[in-house]
Amino acid sequence: MAAHLVSTTINGDAVEFACPADESLLSALRNRLGLSGAKEGCGTGDCGACSVTLDGRLVCSCLVLGVEANGRKITTIEGMAENGVLHPLQENFIEYAALQCGICTPGFLIAAKVLLERNPNPTETEIRYALAGNLCRCTGYDKIVRAVQASARELRQIEKRKGRKKKGKKS
Amino acid sequence: MGNDPSYTNQKFKVIGSRVKRPDGIDKVTGRAKYGADHNAPGQLVGLFLRSPHAHARIKKISTARAEKLSGVKAIITCDDLPDLTNGDTEARDILENCMARGRALYDGHAIAAVAAIDEKTAKKALQLIKVTYEALPHVTDVDDALKPDAPVLHDYIYTTGVEPKPKTPSNLCNVSEFGHGDIEAGFAEADVIVEKSYKTEQVHQGYIEPHACVASVSPDGTGELWVTTQGHFSFRSVCANLLGMDVAKLKVTASEIGGGFGGKTHVWTEPVALALSRKANRPVKVVMTREEVFRASGPASSTSIDVKIGAKNDGTITAAFAALRYQGGAFPGIWAMLGAMTSFACYNLANVKALGYDVVVNRPKVAAYRAPSAPMAAFAVESTMDLLAKKLRMKPLDFRIKNAAKEGTRASYGPVYGPIGIGPTLEAVKKHPHMRARLKKNQGRGMACGFWFNFGGQTCTDLNIATDGSVTLTVGTIDVGGSRASLSLIAAEELGIPYEQVRAHIGDTGSLGHNDMTDGSRGTFSSGMATIFAARQAVEVMRARAATMWDIPVEDVVWESGQAKATGKKHRKLKALSLADIAAASPNTGGPIAGHNESVPDNAGVSFASHICDVEVDPETGATRVIRYTVIQDAGKAIHPTYVEGQFQGGAAQGIGWALNEEYIYGDDGRLQNPGFLDYRIPVCSDLPFIDTQILEIPNPHHPYGVRGVGETSIVPPLAAIGNALSNAMGVRMDHVPMSPPRILKALAQLDG
Structure with a gap:
């Protein structure tokens, strides 16, 4: 099978790679682009360890083909910290010990970020259902949910401050 | 109860603080290499x-x-x-x-x-x-494998542990026996006896990597x-x-x-x-x-267990017996033996006997899974304890408190206990607000206890001090869930320096002597102990270097709060030398400063836990939800309490999955029908509540800080705690794990009929 040239944007950078039509995006990220933050836990979309976003939508990259990335925007765990500053979710996962072995952590962080972008003030139940596609076998999810709750609070405060500043400028 | 003040009064500077783990940033940015x-x-x-x-x-x-x-x-x-x-x-x-x-x-x-x-x-x-x-012809069920007409896997397995030695090979590898006293006499003394058989299906550790x-x-x-x-x-x-x-x-x-849990x-x-x-x-x-x-790879055993316990009307257990059949997959294992050893370890029993039957079947070779073999035995014993308490018209908690093992009790598997935590965890259950919370329709509360031995094992650790005073700690035990943070805390405590000044690494096999595996809850216990002694050795080196720098006898140098101090009036003008001062001078005072330890730190300190669980059952579907869960466990001394809580919560969650959902399903053709996370369903975030924890600290007298292993015991009680809660919610006694919706519906239908 001949390889296809794929032009895509990953974590804000223009990237080109070639891959056969039947290769998963996960495989392309890990084996062609050196982005091994996304993990393969099952290869069947059941564990969420390979979570990335495709045009802002949360996907299991093991269920997406590499060629489907053509002309789209992908974000992976490697793009979550900006300019060396950890995202509040990343900070809080460490602070709250939301990881033990850490293999599921990239997937959880991506999924949680998508959740908080859509719903800045989720209930505990909403968090639990939003993260139900990501398996963790170490923590019992307790500290993960607490880390997401703490991050939601922080992010809301940051937004509030931004809002105030904007208002201040207008007046 | 067994609180040795010489340990509990120890004043720690950094031990017990909740620092950030050193590998955290790598793991939240995708840089960590699995x-x-x-x-x-x-x-x-x-x-x-x-x-x-x-x-x-x-x-x-x-x-x-x-x-x-x-x-x-x-x-x-x-x-x-x-x-x-x-x-x-x-x-x-x-x-x-x-x-x-x-x-x-x-x-x-x-x-x-x-x-x-x-x-x-x-x-x-x-x-x-x-x-x-x-x-x-094949056989996958543990009881079927023991039938006379079962296909025999290996022509070289002749049952050991029985007399006379069998003349024909079979699937029964070994029979092990533990206990003491005279159970026949004990049962004769009993006013009430309960006898019941249980089955548990095969589960996998389910590590995500x-x-x-x-x-x-x-x-x-x-x-x-x-x-x-x-x-x-x-x-x-x-x-x-x-x-x-x-x-x-x-x-x-x-x-x-990326997770192991024994696998x-x-x-x-x-x-x-x-x-x-x-x-x-x-x-x-x-x-x-x-x-x-x-x-x-290696899942845990499926089992078939018979339990018989007798007690007097006042609640004193007079005799306890269990026969435990565990399949080890296609090769001989020690899984039934471990089940037999752990089965009655929580209790103070005059007459007790446990027989372990290790069996081979046509399934993958069984591997350890977190407190291997103990959860199934605890399911059978702790379910029977509740049945017996009910017959005695006693509260199950009081019945357990009355019979709990304590310091000086001869354990059913042999040794005499030192200070242990089963009594204190049960007393903590009694005081816990969870026990008084209101329950609604179709809800029930259960509790159960669990035990695990813990293990020490061969350990070898290096501690090197760089010339800028920063410290490299190299250990040979794999960090499965944050032990580098705990070990760095220990090094910092001993050296009297900030936690951030220590960097812990896992050395490869070329950099250290042999280290046993991270199993038996030994990582922080054993490498922690080796770290303490390596650090103390480095302190001795630094005292000598300070003596050289000052040109005074080493006897006049003491180590306090991360500094060498000269004692005695004649040295009062000598300003204390910090670790960094001594390290900076080290190229000219004898070269690198290091501490080293190789040891076999035995006496890891047995560990006990008591769990409380509330469930709600949907009588139409048979689906069970855990709505509240509390883990109370003895940690000896919690080095990093957040990660100790994490071990408690993670083990409980695995136990909940085991109790309610997880099971290997084999077809008549002997092939595994659900080898994937869709059909082998481990708990997801929306299945579970927050899991409350309470850490008790009954110091292990064999560790300088009182540490006990904490990683495994938390998976032992959940199967029985949930079974007991289900019984209290619906009036059905579940004797087959997982207690999945079809099995619960069947039990409810039998209740109606």
């Missing part, structure tokens, strides 16, 4: 051909067509792995499990392996290998293995022995580990990966698929 994240120049892809039969004779393996396929660099069958085990039956079983030798013993058993330039070529090559099988390694063997006989493992030193010994390599010439580097204490593909590399003369990467993990 088993499958490593690549070697020129590496090949290794794949396995696995048996579709539960039991078969392998008449012929034809690899000729596969070998001719362009891009195929090596093919391995058992012919490439000669038996070098020299009478070591355990090693021989490992060898045969890694690659079938003339017969396939379970669905998924490795038959051949291929190394090719890419995955596509390797897959094609597997399809070109032709295997001629002769299917044999599949087994993965990169193996590289050179023509000169040296080799390297990058691997996700709980014990790289043990992997080195096993692989070198199976392949006829010198142990010291194989360097094993442990990757970050990564055993080799599966690694010796074959090395053999492929040796044959192809190129590095070979092998990554299991999830299906392979379920079919061909």
Whole structure:
């Protein structure tokens, strides 16, 4: 099978790679682009360890083909910290010990970020259902949910401050 | 109760603080390298051909067509792995499990392996290998395997532990017996006796990271293995022995580990990966698929257990008996023995007997799973304890308190306990607000206790002080869940420096002496102990260096709060030297400053837990939800309380999955029907509530800080706690785990009928 040239944007950078039509995006990220933050836990979309976003939508990259990335925007765990500053979710996962072995952590962080972008003030139940596609076998999810709750609070405060500043400028 | 003030009064500076783990940033940014994240120049892809039969004779393996396929660099069958085990039956079983030798013993058993330039070529090559099988009768159920007409797996297994020695081989490998007193006399004294049988199905550890390694063997006989493992030193010994390599010439580097829970204490593909590399003369990467993990790594035993307990009307247990049948998969194990040892460990019993029956069946070779064998035994015993309490019209909690083991109790498995935590955890249950919370319709509350031995084992640790005063701690125990943070805290405590000044690493097999695996809850206990002694040795070196710098006798130098101080009036003008001062001068005072420790820190300190659980059952579907859960466990001393809580919560969650959902389902053909996370359903975030924890600290007198292992006990009580809660919610006694919706509906229907 001949390889296809794929032009895509990953974590804000223009990237080109070639891959056969039947290769998963996960495989392309890990084996062609050196982005091994996304993990393969099952290869069947059941564990969420390979979570990335495709045009802002949360996907299991093991269920997406590499060629489907053509002309789209992908974000992976490697793009979550900006300019060396950890995202509040990343900070809080460490602070709250939301990881033990850490293999599921990239997937959880991506999924949680998508959740908080859509719903800045989720209930505990909403968090639990939003993260139900990501398996963790170490923590019992307790500290993960607490880390997401703490991050939601922080992010809301940051937004509030931004809002105030904007208002201040207008007046 | 057993609180030794000399330990509890210890004033710690950093022990017990909740610092950030040193590997945290790597793990939240995707930089941490796990088993499958490593690549070697020129590496090949290794794949396995696995048996579709539960039991078969392998008449012929034809690899000729596969070998001719362009891009195929090596093919391995058992012919490439000669038996070098020299009478070591355990090693021989490992060898045969890694690659079938003339017969396939379970669905998924490795038959051949291929190394090719890419995955596509390797897959094609597997399809070109032709295997001629002769299917044999199989048995997958532990009770069926003991029937007289059961197909016998091995002609060399003659039951040990029984008299007279059997004349014919069978699937019963060994019968082990534990206990003391006279149970017949004890049951004769009893006013009330309860007797019941239970079954538990097979479960998998379910670590999210599949087994993965990169193996590289050179023509000169040296080799390297990058691997996700709980014990790289043990992997080195096993692989070198199976392949006829010198142990010291194989360097094993442990990757970050994506969960193990006991399943990564055993080799599966690694010796074959090395053999492929040796044959192809190129590095070979092998990554299991999830299906392979379920079919061909090591799950926990399925079991069948009978329990009989008798008590007087005042609640005193007079006798306890259990017969525990555990299957170890296709090879002999010690799983029933461990079940028998742990079964009655929580109680103070005058007359007790536990018999363990270790059985082989046509299933994958069983591996350790967090407190291996204890949860099933606890399910049977703790369910029976509740039944008996009910008959005695006692509260199950009070019945347990009355019979709880204490300091001086002879354990049912032999030793006499020192200070232990079962009594205090039960008293803490009594005081816990959870016990007084209101329950609604279809809800019920249950509790149960659990025990695990904990383990010390061989340990070797290095502590090196750089000239700027920063400290490198190199340990040989794999960090499965944050132990680098705990060990850095210990080094900081001993040296009197900030936590941030210490950096802990896991050394490869070339950098330290042998370390046993991270199992038996030993990581923080053993390496922690070795860290303490290595740090104290470094302190002695620094005292001597300070004495040199001051030109005074070393006896006049004391170490306090991270500083060398000169004692006595005559030295009062000498300003204290910090660790950094001494380190900076070290090039001129004798060279690098280091501390080292090699030891076998035994007496890891037994661990007990009591759990409280509320469930709600939907009577229409039989689905059960855990709505509140509390773990109370003795940690001895919590070095990093957040990570101790994490161990409590994680074990409880695994136990909840085991209790309610998880099970290997075999068809009549002996093939595993649910080798994937969709059909083998582990708990997801929306299945669970927050899991409350309470850490008790009853110091282990054999550890300088009182530490006990904390990793495993938390998985022991949940099966029974949930069974007891279900019983209280719906009036049904579940005797078969998992207590899945169909089984609960069936039990409810029988109740109505």
